[in-house]
Amino acid sequence: MELKTVLDNLYASRSSRHLANDPLSFCHRYRTAEDREIAALVASSLAYGNVKIILRSLAAVFAVMGDSPRRFVETFEPAEGLQLFAGFKHRFNDGRDLCALFLAARTMIEEADTLGDYFLGCYDPLADDITPALTEYSARILAFDYAPVFGTPVIPDDSYFPFFFPSPAAGSACKRLCMFLRWVVRPADGIDLGLWKEVSPAKLVIPVDTHIHRIGRNLGLTARRQADWRTAREITAALRRLDPADPVKYDFALCHLGISEGCDGSVRPACRECPVAELCGAERP
Structure with missing residues (x-):
């Protein structure tokens, strides 16, 4: 054959059995595109390691985020977040890294209204694939001001927050970012979400x-x-x-x-x- x-x-x-055993399942809890794209960023960022541990960590995070991830991010205050997630640990990412991720998401929607619109500012539809877009996207996000989380304008060496935003330029497979893009770009088919229609599925990696x-x-x-x-x-x-x-x-x-x-x-x-x-x-x- x-x-x-x-x-x-x-x-x-x-x-549906496969979906229930996948971090993408958390995105399907929400109805609006704005909530789903935030949920997708969070769920994909922590999608490494044993799947049972991933699902357990995500359940804990989304329980705190409540019924609207978008609203949680829009109103996110780092000082409060550091208290809420003081005991959080997912392998080598801790509560500070998670709060930096929320601050990054808040910054993106403050600058471009949605995560999708922010990504479009990095996207070249004429490029062979998403290589240049991901390279610029990660570089921009890592250049945000994270002093409200880390207490310093430079991300400290003991933080694994940059692990959330690797770059193709460094040779990384960028597995979780590519998964995030698959979720939000591919057409809605009962599994993927079809949220970012301006990005071509043909360009995905x-x-x-x-x-x-x-x-x-x-x-x-x-x-x-x-x-x-x-x-x-x-x-x-x-x-x-x-x-x-x-x-x-x-x-x-x-x-x-x-x-x-x-x-x-x-x-x-x-x-x-x-x-x-x-x-x-x-x-x-």
Whole structure:
């Protein structure tokens, strides 16, 4: 069977069970685009590590943010936020980093009304993909004034806040930023949100985590061993040949082969039922 047929069938198999096991599920709690884009920024920023821990951390954060993430960010005061999130810890990000993220979101909507409009100020529709847009977007955000959070105009060395905004220019795969963009740019299809219609889905780059990197190698989408920006673009280029208008449509389903279906690179009995098994290059015993 051809790769496109296999992946199109996999795309069609996405389900609410997969969504419930994904940080994107928090965005679906809200009805307005303004709330959903803020929820997407927060949820994607913390989407690293074990999925159970991610969901637990996000549940705690959104419980404090209340029924409108947009209103929470609009009225966010760093001094109060530092008290609210004093005990917060998600792996190496702490309450200060989270408050800096809220301050960044507040600054963006103060300057451009929505996160989407702010991103458009960095976006070049004539560029091959989102590489230059993400580079400028991260640089601008890291240049905001975070003294109300950190007590100094320079982000301190012991803060992992810059981890939220990596740059393609440094070679990072920018997994969480690419995931954020997939959520808000791709058409609303029951999974992704379709909020930023001015950005073309054709320009997106796939979010490369351990699952996408491993499965991408097994399917022959890349031969690269390092999960970096070059690899992300290489996998995207291979998928673009299957769907030029929407290459990252396959990301959610491919990723959940690992997140929800247990694919970890080892050959198991479950491989017999895997929808991509016949094309998978994983070594057989």
